Amino acid sequence: MADLKLDQIRKSYGAVDVLHGVDLDVKDGEFVVFVGPSGCGKSTLLRIIAGLEDITGGDLMIDGDIVNTKSPRDRGIAMVFQSYALYPHMSVYKNMAFGLKLAKTNKAELDERVRNAAKILQLDALLDRRPAELSGGQRQRVAIGRAIVRQPKVFLFDEPLSNLDAALRVQTRIEIAKLHQKLKSTIIYVTHDQIEAMTLADKIVVLNAGNVEQVGSPMELYHHPKTRFVAGFIGSPAMNFTRVTITAVEPGRVTVQTPGGKSAVLPFEVTTDHIGTEVELGIRPEHMGLDRAGELGVDGEVEVVEKLGDSVYLYVRLANGDRVTLRAPGHCRIKIGEAVSARADAAAAHLFDRNGQAFAKLDCPEEYSAME
Amino acid sequence: MTAASSTGQGNGVRLGVVLLATPLLLWLLVLVILPHVDLLLVSLRERIAFRQYEFSFANYIAFFVEPLYWNTYVRTAVMSIMATVLTLIIGFPVSYYIAKIMRGRGKNVLFMMCLIPFWVSELVRTFGWMILLRESGVISSFLQWAGLVDGPVEMLYNDVTIMVGLVYTSMLFMVVPLVSVLDSLDDSLIEAGYDLGGNAFTVTRDIVIPHAMPGIASGCIVVFMLTLGNYLTPNLLGGKDSLWFTEQIYTQFITRFNWESGSAFGFLLLVLSSLIVWIGLKLSRQTLADTVR
Known part of the structure; x- marks a missing residue:
């Protein structure tokens, strides 16, 4: 050894x-x-x-x-x-x-x-x-x-x-x-x-x-x-990504505009020179839910439904053309073509700059940071 | 009804197999089995008078009492074994290089280069060696020009030259089975050998050679048989001193019109090659079935 x-x-x-x-x-x-x-x-x-x-x-x-x-x-x-x-x-x-x-x-x-x-x-x-x-x-x-x-x-x-x-x-x-x-x-x-x-x-x-x-x-x-x-590599199904624009920056907080035109405040440390730039927002499917509360939300139409027994994966197409994977409980009865809206906590988000580097995330609750 | 129709189909399949096998079976029967049966019968008779023959072992006895005959016999066997071993020793690294070390285009080019000399007839290739090696040949002239020798050097008509010719003629028949068997050796088996603490020698001895054994055996059988039955190369490169057993057979049949004796010699050569191949397979613990797999 x-x-x-x-x-x-x-x-x-x-x-x-x-x-x-x-x-x-x-x-x-x-x-x-x-x-x-x-x-x-x-x-x-x-x-x-x-x-x-x-x-x-x-x-x-x-x-x-x-x-x-x-x-x-x-x-x-x-x-x-x-x-x-x-x-x-x-x-x-x-x-x-x-x-x-x-x-x-x-x-x-x-x-x-x-x-x-x-x-x-x-x-x-x-x-x-x-x-x-x-x-x-x-x-x-x-x-x-x-x-x-x-x-x-x-x-x-x-x-x-x-x-x-x-x-x-x-x-x-x-x-x-x-x-x-x-x-x-x-x-x-x-x-x-x-x-x-x-x-x-x-x-x-x-x-x-x-x-x-x-x-x-x-x-x-x-x-x-x-x-x-x-x-994108770690986690299954893979993390969802969408492009957002940074509109305002405060210490430890960043305001972004989502494709749907809504604004959301996220707990990231971002420097002011990023204001106005496009960055990538990622959320894991398991951190998004149809019956969740949360600062971030998406609306779209279900394209594919995969039933795994204990859970159901919904492949959803958003209005701007992005595709998002959601995980719903196994008893979920949503069908192809239905409109759904899912929400997630701001703390569940990940934010990446144009070069794919992550911005530092602050005050993360246990659910999104537990180590072992 | 079903039973009848399925039998009918069975017969159809069987007929197909028979038809497909017919050319092969005819070839074996007419060109191999019949002549050998006849050869055996001819070899076991003695001519008493004109068109009068009787059963006798005289031809075989003559072979054993005349030292020239069985000396040639033994010499041919020993030289053939040596040629086979030499071909293997030279052919193995060449095959390994082609199969395991070269990649892509270079591999095909090298393999073709082994093949190309065989596009011309054996006679032409042997004359090629004679042009190089004879007293007034290329090598002799070069040595004189370079001042390394005083007079012309005769390099034909000795055993070394015969051996060179035999090895050269046989090389392809060793390289082809070896390349194909080495190609089938998974690289990771060799790497695992090094990983487990082997060196080039132990990996070759314990992994590469055991894997290549069927190819080695089939290459050796083909080369040995071709060498033992070779007439042209020993005759042209060895001249009168070549003392190759096929020449004795030729002499009996063609020069002396002694078909009885020639048949006996032919049969003895068959026994010799079968025996040595059998011993070789026993020693290498291979079966004939392995070698054609």
């Missing part, structure tokens, strides 16, 4: 830059999740940490040592691959023992460590099978087992759940969370699924186009996204 430090890590393939200087501190025992859309560089970053890709610039430190040019075997890391990368010609036992065999571990210890890991992962009965004879979930566990037996300083997971079906994904996600509690090891986990990120991480790193957008705890990202990208 170890600390990990990334200092201005850059990566280019020829003239194409895929990572533009990534800084990150990972503390011993932390569960860090890299999340972002495809092509954001999250897998490349993980492969750089694993030593499978060269670093173009910057330093990578494990336990204080710069490991930029060290081979994967000398870094004390173990990676679980998206495709599992199990060896088809070896039994489960041999797959799990392979790393220890290469490290010339003595037979008794090797056997003990493999059997221990197999017990933790409930693979005891499968040790003599070939990977081809296992289900997807079992293969996934073998791949994790192969990493565990090596007792690495850092575990790396590259989208480990993406090949599993939905039910198994939830189950395996819980297993991984439990495993982390048990092993207390440092884990870096890559996913494009923000739900995996929210549920597993101590710390989420949101990446976009080779840049770190924000690093923080799941609830920090949920309640205090620093950029419009993070606000």
Whole structure:
């Protein structure tokens, strides 16, 4: 187990830059999740940490040592691959023992460590099978087992759940969370699924186009996204956005004009030079309601209704053409084509400038700021 | 009624299979099985007088009592095995480079470059080697011009030259199955090998080679059989000293009109190649079915 430090890590393939200087501190025992859309560089970053890709610039430190040019075997890391990368010609036992065999571990210890890991992962009965004879979930566990037996300083997971079906994904996600509690090891986990990120991480790193957008705890990202990208990426369904114009600014308060022509006062710290500019207002679907009170309101027509049982998502088209998602209780009987109006608290709003940077929000009630 | 119609359909399908298989079966029967049966029968008879034959093992006994025959036989086998091994040793890194290291266009170009020499006939390619290697050839002239040697150098008509020719002729038949089997090796398996603490050697030994084994086996079988049965290359590059077993067969059939003896030699060559392929498969723990997968 170890600390990990990334200092201005850059990566280019020829003239194409895929990572533009990534800084990150990972503390011993932390569960860090890299999340972002495809092509954001999250897998490349993980492969750089694993030593499978060269670093173009910057330093990578494990336990204080710069490991930029060290081979994967000398870094004390173990990676679980998206495709599992199990060896088809070896039994489960041999797959799990392979790393220890290469490290010339003595037979008794090797056997003990493999059997221990197999017990933790409930693979005891499968040790003599070939990977081809296992289900997807079992293969996934073998791949994790192969990493565990090596007792690495850092575990790396590259989208480990993406090949599993939905039910198994939830189950395996819980297993991984439990495993982390048990092993207390440092884990870096890559996913494009923000739900995996929210549920597993101590710390989420949101990446976009080779840049770190924000690093923080799941609830920090949920309640205090620093950029419009993070606000839109974290949370499901995604946050609603609409353009508003700033009409007046006071210390700690800003007055905006909504597309409907109404004015609303919001608790943000905005400098006076923003008066008259267009900014973006975001509110999460779950913070808007048909039967809520609140300073902010929208009126529109329902285009699509999605019934999920416990709740209903309403996709609403506003008069100005913007589309807004609302979450209504499961018993809601609203139909397509109906006119609805929803309201939200001013404290639930997020405000972003033209560059997508968030304005600081003040006096936030518990509902919109609870950390853990 | 239903039963009858379904049987009718079954018959139709079966007829289709038979019709599709007919050319193949005819080819096997007329061009492979019949000649070999005849070869076996001819090899087991001895000519007593004009158009008078009787059953005998004389042709096979003659092979074992005449050292030239079985020396050539053993030499051909050993040289063929060496040529196969050399082709594998050279072909494997080439295939690995094409399949795993090159990407996109370069990969296709390299693969085509392996293929292009095979657009011209083996005879022309072998003459190409002769132009390079003969006493008055390109390399000899160059060495003299460069002042490295005093007189012309003859590089034809020795075993090394035969080996070069055989390896060159066989390379494609090794590279094609190896590239296709290595192409099917998931990159993440190799990366996982490094991640688990492997180095280039252990990853190649424990991961790449076991995966490539069916391709290695099928490449080796094809190359070995082609080399063992090669006539042109040993004959042209090795000259009179080449002592290749196919030449003995040729001599028996064509020069000596001794079809009985030639048939026996032909059969012995078949036994030799089958035996060595069988041993090779046993040693590498592969089955014939794996190699054609």
